[in-house]
Amino acid sequence: MTRALGWLATLGLIGGLVMGFGVAPREVTQGNVQRIMYLHVPTAWVAYLAFGIVFFASIGYLWTRSDAADRLARASAEAGVIFTGVTITAGSIWGKPTWGTWWTWDARLTSAAIMFVMYLGYLLLRGIIEEPEQAARYSAVLGIVAALDVPLVHFSVYWWRTLHQPPTVMKPGPVNMPPAILAALLVNVVAFTLLYTYFVVKRVNTLRREHEVLA
Amino acid sequence: MNRNAKFIAGGGVIAAALAYMIYAGVTQSAVYFITPSELRAAPVSGKAYRLGGIVVPGSVQWNPASLELAFTLSDGRGSVPVRHRGTPPDLFGEGRGAVVEGNWSREGHFTASLIMAKHSEDYKAPRGTSGAGYQDLIRTLEKDGSSR
Numbered sequence: 001m002t003r004a005l006g007w008l009a010t011l012g013l014i015g016g017l018v019m020g021f022g023v024a025p026r027e028v029t030q031g032n033v034q035r036i037m038y039l040h041v042p043t044a045w046v047a048y049l050a051f052g053i054v055f056f057a058s059i060g061y062l063w064t065r066s067d068a069a070d071r072l073a074r075a076s077a078e079a080g081v082i083f084t085g086v087t088i089t090a091g092s093i094w095g096k097p098t099w100g101t102w103w104t105w106d107a108r109l110t111s112a113a114i115m116f117v118m119y120l121g122y123l124l125l126r127g128i129i130e131e132p133e134q135a136a137r138y139s140a141v142l143g144i145v146a147a148l149d150v151p152l153v154h155f156s157v158y159w160w161r162t163l164h165q166p167p168t169v170m171k172p173g174p175v176n177m178p179p180a181i182l183a184a185l186l187v188n189v190v191a192f193t194l195l196y197t198y199f200v201v202k203r204v205n206t207l208r209r210e211h212e213v214l215a
Numbered sequence: 216m217n218r219n220a221k222f223i224a225g226g227g228v229i230a231a232a233l234a235y236m237i238y239a240g241v242t243q244s245a246v247y248f249i250t251p252s253e254l255r256a257a258p259v260s261g262k263a264y265r266l267g268g269i270v271v272p273g274s275v276q277w278n279p280a281s282l283e284l285a286f287t288l289s290d291g292r293g294s295v296p297v298r299h300r301g302t303p304p305d306l307f308g309e310g311r312g313a314v315v316e317g318n319w320s321r322e323g324h325f326t327a328s329l330i331m332a333k334h335s336e337d338y339k340a341p342r343g344t345s346g347a348g349y350q351d352l353i354r355t356l357e358k359d360g361s362s363r
Contacts, residue, residue, distance in 0.1 A: 028339040030306065099331045100304030106247045114236050121229045128222040161247045161267065163314050168336040178340035 002205065005198045012191030016042075019184035027181065036094040038184055042192035043087040045170070050080030050196060051119065051150050058143030061136060067211065068204075070136040073143050075203035077122050079196050084116045099163060107156035108164035115153055118146040248314050252293030260321045266295060267314040267333065275309050284330070288313065299327040306332035 020038035027034035057073035060066065091109075092102045103109065122142050129135035157166045169175055175182060248267035268288035275286040284299045286309075297315055307313055312333030317326045 025340040028341055030334070033305075034338065098304060098306045098334055100307070101329065101331050104331065110236060114233065117229055117233050117236065121226070121233070124222060124226055124229060128219075128226065163247065163331055163333055165334045165336045168338065176337040178338060180340060181338050 002198070002201050005194065005201060009191060009194035009198045012187070012194050016184070016188035016191040019187045024181045024184035025178065030098055033094060033097050034181075036090050038188045040087055040090040040094060041169075041185060042188040043083045043090065045189055046192050046196045047080050047084040047087055047115070048150055048154065049193065050076045050083060050200075051115070051147055053200075054080065054119075054122075054143045055147035055150075058140035058147075061140045062144075067136075068208075070140070071204050071207040071211075072200070073140065074126060075200045075207060077119050077143065078203060079199045081116065081119045081123060082199075083192075083196065084112070084119065088112060088116060104163050106162040106164055107160035108153065108162045111149060111153045111156045115146075115149045118142075118149060122146060250290040250293070251288050251295040252290050254295055254319065254325075255293040258319045260319050263316070263318050264325070265314060265316050266297070266325060266327075267312065268295070270307070270309050270311055270313050272309040277303075288315065288325075296324040297327050298324050299330055301330070303330045304332045306334055308332075311335075 016038060020035055024035070024038075026032055053076040054073045057069045057076060060069035061073060095104075096102050122139055125142055126135050126139045129138060154167075154170070156162060157164055168177055169182070169185065177185075248265040251266065251268045254264060254266055266288060268290045271287040271289045271294060275284070277284050282300055282302060284301070284303060285296065287294050287296050289295075297317075299315070299317075307330060312335070314331045314333055315325065315327035316329040316331075320326045
């Protein structure tokens with residue numbers, strides 16, 4: 001089952017590469033550098049998803065004290081940090097040729113950087129506390145608090161003046177994007193979501209086995 | 216270093232980074248840039264500003280030999296002449312958004328040390344080619360290679 005998910009994600013990523021480089025046309029204004037979007041946007045979406053799952057799993061843990069919820073929160077946070085790192089890196093590489101700068105402290109970039117550091121802190125907190133029950137409890141609280149930044153990242157482009165443009169797809173109203181570019185983007189979104197799911201399932205299984213061996 | 220000391224050191228670095236980012240975020244990002252009419256309302260010469268607006272069509276003067284760039288930024292209510300030395304980013308152009316960092320000079324223009332192009336959320340495909348992405352990509356790569 002997990003293996004099938006892994007292969008599905010692999011197929012999706014291959015499909016995403018074919019769509020991104022082969023099918024989608026070269027964007028008129030930006031040129032080929034726009035293709036970074038097929039990595040930047042899906043990983044950003046997965047980061048939102050991952051931290052959303054940390055949020056709900058943390059609430060679930062505090063509610064039920066179930067180890068499974070705690071393991072899900074941890075696995076999802078780990079994946080989320082990786083995907084946030086990829087988003088920021090890809091965005092920075094895109095920003096240099098298009099904006100003219102690798103980095104700027106506008107509200108979108110700042111809130112995204114805070115999100116990255118907060119979940120790094122979350123993972124650190126998990127590592128720092130030796131007693132497992134206590135670690136789960138404290139990190140669940142942080143997992144809920146840190147999630148407040150996630151909508152801030154998404155809506156920052158509406159709430160403040162930013163250099164970063166507002167979203168094209170994840171918003172109400174029509175999408176001003178050619179169908180081939182949108183299709184390539186959506187295939188990559190599905191592929192990276194599958195990859196995230198695979199990572200989390202795999203990690204949760206490892207954590208469970210670790211727990212069984214130690215118990 | 217033992218395990219705990221490492222975590223405490225790491226935690227300290229992360230807490231400091233977070234505190235700095237929140238500080239920088241609150242003081243700078245809340246008003247990331249001011250608009251030309253806001254600058255016109257209270258210009259202070261020598262003060263560092265980040266100024267954002269639309270590059271007025273027909274205002275861009277570019278001297279590739281001396282790398283001198285002059286243009287006007289407008290927000291519809293006010294406009295500010297901007298001067299810069301250096302190459303602008305690829306997306307910089309007339310009728311598009313730009314954010315510049317620099318200061319207001321005594322001579323009545325904005326001296327920019329950094330030009331940033333603001334990108335819109337709209338994407339366009341080249342007309343007539345809906346599918347030939349790969350050939351198109353190879354072609355542009357070849358073209359880019361030979362022109363340099």
